[in-house]
Structure formats: C-alpha cells, structure tokens
Amino acid sequence: MTEFIIVVLFAAGFGVLALKARKLCAAMLLISASILSAQNSDKGAEIFTFKIGDAEFISFVTSRRDISDDTFTTPDLLKVYKNTPNYADSAINYFLLKDKGEYALFDAGLPKSANNDMVLNLAKVGVKPSQIKTIYLTHMHGDHIGGLVENGAAVFPNAKLYIPKDEFEYWKERNEQAKSVFALYGKKLEIFSKDAKITPLITAIQAYGHTPGYTAYKVGNGDEAILVWGDIIHANVQFAEPKITLRYDVDPTLAYDSRLEMLKLAVTTKLRVAGMHLSASGVGKVEQLDDNSFRFIPLNAN
Numbered sequence: 665m666t667e668f669i670i671v672v673l674f675a676a677g678f679g680v681l682a683l684k685a686r687k688l689c690a691a692m693l694l695i696s697a698s699i700l701s702a703q704n705s706d707k708g709a710e711i712f713t714f715k716i717g718d719a720e721f722i723s724f725v726t727s728r729r730d731i732s733d734d735t736f737t738t739p740d741l742l743k744v745y746k747n748t749p750n751y752a753d754s755a756i757n758y759f760l761l762k763d764k765g766e767y768a769l770f771d772a773g774l775p776k777s778a779n780n781d782m783v784l785n786l787a788k789v790g791v792k793p794s795q796i797k798t799i800y801l802t803h804m805h806g807d808h809i810g811g812l813v814e815n816g817a818a819v820f821p822n823a824k825l826y827i828p829k830d831e832f833e834y835w836k837e838r839n840e841q842a843k844s845v846f847a848l849y850g851k852k853l854e855i856f857s858k859d860a861k862i863t864p865l866i867t868a869i870q871a872y873g874h875t876p877g878y879t880a881y882k883v884g885n886g887d888e889a890i891l892v893w894g895d896i897i898h899a900n901v902q903f904a905e906p907k908i909t910l911r912y913d914v915d916p917t918l919a920y921d922s923r924l925e926m927l928k929l930a931v932t933t934k935l936r937v938a939g940m941h942l943s944a945s946g947v948g949k950v951e952q953l954d955d956n957s958f959r960f961i962p963l964n965a966n
C-alpha cells in the first residue's frame with residue numbers, strides 16, 4: 665500500500681523526495697484517504713471476454729451487491745431460500761460486442777454519477793464512445809439507460825439506439841430520464857417491432873412483463889450464440905424459484921412467465937446467457953434441477 669501511495673504521489677507531482685519524513689507521513693495519510701475514496705467511486709468495471717465465432721463479447725460487471733429483502737414482493741417464497749448462500753447476489757452489467765471492427769452495446773448501466781464511468785470502462789478494452797455504432801436496449805429502467813447521458817449530452821454521439829416499439833410507447837410520456845434519452849438520441853432512435861431479426865447476428869426476442877416492451881437479444885447463431893436476457897433474473901434466488909418477483913416488475917405475473925420461458929430456452933438450446941443483474945461474470949449457463957427450478961453456472965471465459 666505504501667509503495668502504491670508513493671507511486672501515486674510521484675505521478676501526481678507532489679514531490680515526495682522533497683518532503684521531510686514527518687510531513688511525508690501526514691501527507692500520506694491525507695492522500696491515502698482521498699485515493700481510497702477516489703478508488704471506491706471510480707474503480708471501474710470488472711471485465712470478462714467471451715467469443716461468439718470471430719466476434720468478441722465483453723461483459724462489464726459493475727455495482728456488485730445484494731438485493732435487499734424488502735425489494736422482493738413474494739416474502740413467503742423468499743423465506744424458504746433465505747438460508748441459501750448467495751441467494752440475493754446481484755450486480756449491474758452491460759455488454760459490448762466487437763464484430764468485424766464494429767462496436768455495439770447492450771444497455772449502458774447506471775449514470776457516471778453512480779460510479780459507472782463508461783468512458784473509462786470502454787477505454788480499458790480500447791474503445792472510444794464515438795466508435796460505438798449501435799446500442800440495443802432491453803428496456804428503459806435507469807440502471808440500463810443511465811450511462812447513455814452525461815451532463816445533459818449523449819455519451820455516444822454516433823450510436824443508433826434500438827428500442828422495442830412497445831417499450832418506447834410505454835415510456836415516452838411517463839418518465840423524465842427516458843424522455844431525455846429519446847430527445848438526445850432523437851434522430852438516431854431505431855424503434856423496432858417485436859421479435860425482429862435486426863442484423864444477421866442479432867435477433868430480438870420479446871419477454872414482456874418486467875416492463876411492457878421488455879426485450880432480450882440473441883447474439884450470434886447456432887451453438888455459439890449468447891442469449892442477452894437482461895433482467896430475466898435480478899437475484900440468484902430466482903433461478904431456484906422463478907416465481908419470486910421484485911417490486912421493479914411492472915407486471916409480475918407476466919414477468920414470471922417470461923422468466924420461466926427464457927430459463928427453459930437457455931436449457932433446451934444450451935446457449936450461454938448474459939444478464940444485466942447476473943453475478944460472477946454476468947455470463948453463464950443454466951441447468952435445470954427439476955420442473956421449475958434451475959441453477960446458474962457462471963463462466964469466466966470461453
């Protein structure tokens with residue numbers, strides 16, 4: 665730690681060598697405190713890279729946390745699992761597809777003010793915001809669109825923004841954050857109908873319930889594809905009991921139906937899934953335990 669602080673002191677031009685020992689100690693204490701707080705607020709995402717054929721699929725995992733019990737709306741079901749390790753595991757993730765020199769994002773996480781510096785995170789994989797050509801949104805909740813706007817401006821000035829029609833219609837008069845995204849990306853909005861084949865590599869799959877136009881994306885073809893299912897699972901416990909719902913679900917019953925359908929799709933196709941709230945790397949496989957109970961098997965790489 666001391667070495668690290670000295671390196672930072674040098675880098676920051678504090679002239680470590682010129683300081684006498686006592687002054688140095690005092691300076692170290694002060695600066696180490698500020699470094700720690702800076703690290704906490706700006707340490708960046710954890711990054712995991714997977715392959716889809718020749719393309720790279722990169723997972724950015726931010727904000728690891730437990731979902732608090734009062735967020736769940738099915739307390740009786742939750743009670744059964746409360747002693748299970750990691751039942752409330754969650755995170756906030758987004759994904760980058762690098763395909764033939766073109767870059768696409770799937771959702772954009774929280775805003776920078778909530779410790780999601782997308783410019784920093786993308787720089788870690790050699791990408792500038794201006795190089796992002798397309799962004800595919802699963803839905804318009806703040807932990808998915810926050811990273812699209814900073815200081816009242818679009819973070820991705822050259823990106824087309826793909827939004828499912830039913831999602832756009834639901835939010836366009838309802839929510840200020842969504843409205844500001846629609847306004848800032850105005851001409852770049854690409855509103856599409858359900859289950860659209862958007863590119864040869866990307867197919868939209870409607871999974872309504874969590875929100876009224878909620879949409880997942882299949883990225884890639886055949887066995888190599890990844891199912892970007894977004895918020896089908898918010899906390900680990902929903903694998904074991906998909907009937908467990910959260911207060912963020914606009915239609916909890918429909919959200920459950922979609923969850924079950926997607927879990928079964930992941931099992932029957934054996935495809936990898938990528939989730940915006942999955943723990944570990946945000947990417948993994950699904951195993952079926954019995955009729956309506958499942959398990960998440962995280963992957964760290966291909």
Ligand SMILES: [Zn+2]
Pocket residue numbers: 805807808895940941
């Ligand atoms: Zn979410």
